[in-house]
Every structure is written in C-alpha cells, then in structure tokens.
Amino acid sequence: MQLVLFLIFAVLCVAGALNLLFQRHPINSALSLVVVMMSLAVIYWTLGAEFLAAAQVIVYAGAVMVLFVFVVMLLNAGEEERTTGSRAAYIAGIPGVAAILALLTYIFMHERAALGDATLGGSLNHTTSNITEISRVLFTELLLPFEVTSILILVAILGAVVLARKEQ
Amino acid sequence: MVPIAYYLILAAVLFCIGIGSFLIKRNIITIFMSIELMLNAVNLTFVAFAHQWKLVHGQIFVFFVMVVAAAEAAVGLAIIIAIFRARQTLNVDQINLMKN
Numbered sequence: 001m002q003l004v005l006f007l008i009f010a011v012l013c014v015a016g017a018l019n020l021l022f023q024r025h026p027i028n029s030a031l032s033l034v035v036v037m038m039s040l041a042v043i044y045w046t047l048g049a050e051f052l053a054a055a056q057v058i059v060y061a062g063a064v065m066v067l068f069v070f071v072v073m074l075l076n077a078g079e080e081e082r083t084t085g086s087r088a089a090y091i092a093g094i095p096g097v098a099a100i101l102a103l104l105t106y107i108f109m110h111e112r113a114a115l116g117d118a119t120l121g122g123s124l125n126h127t128t129s130n131i132t133e134i135s136r137v138l139f140t141e142l143l144l145p146f147e148v149t150s151i152l153i154l155v156a157i158l159g160a161v162v163l164a165r166k167e168q
Numbered sequence: 169m170v171p172i173a174y175y176l177i178l179a180a181v182l183f184c185i186g187i188g189s190f191l192i193k194r195n196i197i198t199i200f201m202s203i204e205l206m207l208n209a210v211n212l213t214f215v216a217f218a219h220q221w222k223l224v225h226g227q228i229f230v231f232f233v234m235v236v237a238a239a240e241a242a243v244g245l246a247i248i249i250a251i252f253r254a255r256q257t258l259n260v261d262q263i264n265l266m267k268n
Contacts (some may be wrong), residue, residue: 112173
C-alpha cells in the first residue's frame with residue numbers, strides 16, 4: 001500500500017522535473033517545480049518527517065517559489081530563445097549525467113537489502129513526536145548553528161535589498 | 169514497506185534531471201530553479217538516511233539546507249534583477265562580460 005503511494009508521488013515528482021526541463025516559458029517551469037516540491041513533501045511524510053513535510057510546503061512551495069514567480073513577472077520574462085548552447089555541455093555533460101545516474105542506481109539496487117525498508121508512520125521515534133525530537137536536538141545540541149543561521153538570514157535580507165535597489 | 173533504495177534512486181533521478189536542465193537551459197531564472205531542484209534531491213537523500221538510522225540529525229540538516237536555500241534564493245534573485253537592469257537580458261549566452 002505504501003509502495004503505491006510512493007510510486008504515485010515519485011512519478012508525479014519525476015514528471016514535474018521533466019516538465020521543468022522541457023518547458024520553454026519560465027513561469028511553466030516554476031509551476032512544475034511547485035508540483036515537484038509538493039510531491040516531495042508527501043514523500044517526506046511517508047518517511048516519518050512530518051515537520052519537514054510542513055516546512056517544505058511553507059518554505060519551498062510557499063515562500064521560495066512565490067519569490068521566483070514574482071521575479072519572473074517583474075522582469076516580464078518571455079520564452080527562452082533556442083540557442084545551440086555550449087558544445088562541452090552536450091558532449092561531456094549529458095553522458096556524464098547518464099553515467100552518474102546509472103552508477104548510483106546500480107549501487108543502490110545492489111545494496112538494497114543492506115539499506116533496509118521504510119515503514120509508514122512515526123517510525124523515527126515511537127515514544128515522542130517528530131517535532132518534539134527535532135526541537136529538543138535543535139535547541140540543545142545545535143543551538144549555536146541555529147543562531148548563526150538567523151544572522152545569515154539577516155545578512156541575506158540586507159544583501160538582497162542592497163543588490164535589488166535602484167542605482168541613484 | 170518501501171525499500172530505502174527506491175527513495176535514494178528517486179533522489180538520484182531528480183538530481184540528474186537538475187544537472188541536465190542546469191546544462192541545457194539558457195534562461196538564468198530556470199537555471200536557478202534547477203539548482204533548487206538539485207537541493208531538493210539532496211534533501212530527500214538526507215531524509216531517507218535519517219529514516220534508516222532512526223536519528224533526527226539528518227532531518228535537522230535538511231532544515232538548515234532549507235534555511236540556507238531560502239537565503240540563497242533571495243540573494244540570487246536580487247542578483248538576477250541587477251543583471252537584468254544592467255544588460256536587459258536573461259539569456260546566459262549574452263551575459264559574457266568576463267569571457268576571454
């Protein structure tokens with residue numbers, strides 16, 4: 001049953017990613033990326049990461065993609081022009097990507113038994129909820145990195161404002 | 169019961185599609201989107217391994233990746249806007265000031 005759920009959203013995910021690749025208009029690519037991110041949220045949930053599923057929807061599908069769509073509309077981006085592109089990308093890049101994919105797939109299928117199975121539900125910890133466990137580790141062991149990221153966000157906001165401001 | 173290997177293969181497929189569209193696409197915004205796709209694929213690997221090891225540290229790493237990706241998206245899109253103001257184009261083939 002879980003396999004069916006996984007397969008449905010995995011196919012949706014890959015279809016969205018391929019649509020991103022084949023669409024010419026940036027707004028279509030942005031919307032297919034939203035499909036990928038929403039399907040990934042469901043897949044996170046099946047892996048017992050409820051908090052990350054919610055954060056994926058709110059942060060990625062909500063905030064980041066809205067930012068992308070805003071920029072596409074602000075710059076009035078039309079269809080991309082079809083150019084030949086870099087020849088090195090086609091000669092070395094595409095076979096390289098195919099080789100990486102084949103190698104990774106072979107390794108994962110070969111080590112399938114050793115990697116084990118995923119079961120649906122709060123499998124990470126049966127006594128406490130996922131969010132309780134995450135926040136306990138985040139605010140005790142990893143408090144300093146958490147505070148550093150808040151400074152990073154502040155710097156990023158300032159940088160974005162400075163970069164996007166009109167020259168006087 | 170789904171083998172963890174299937175999740176990892178899905179992540180590998182998404183990552184490779186991300187690399188492919190990074191190489192093929194010519195619009196700078198779409199290239200930026202394929203970077204986000206690759207980040208998502210890596211996040212899926214982290215969550216799958218966190219499930220396998222029954223530890224939340226992998227999920228917390230994904231949380232940090234999400235935070236950094238949001239900051240990166242804000243700065244990157246601001247840079248795209250600045251480039252568009254200067255060059256009036258989004259095509260990466262025409263943004264070649266530092267070439268040669």
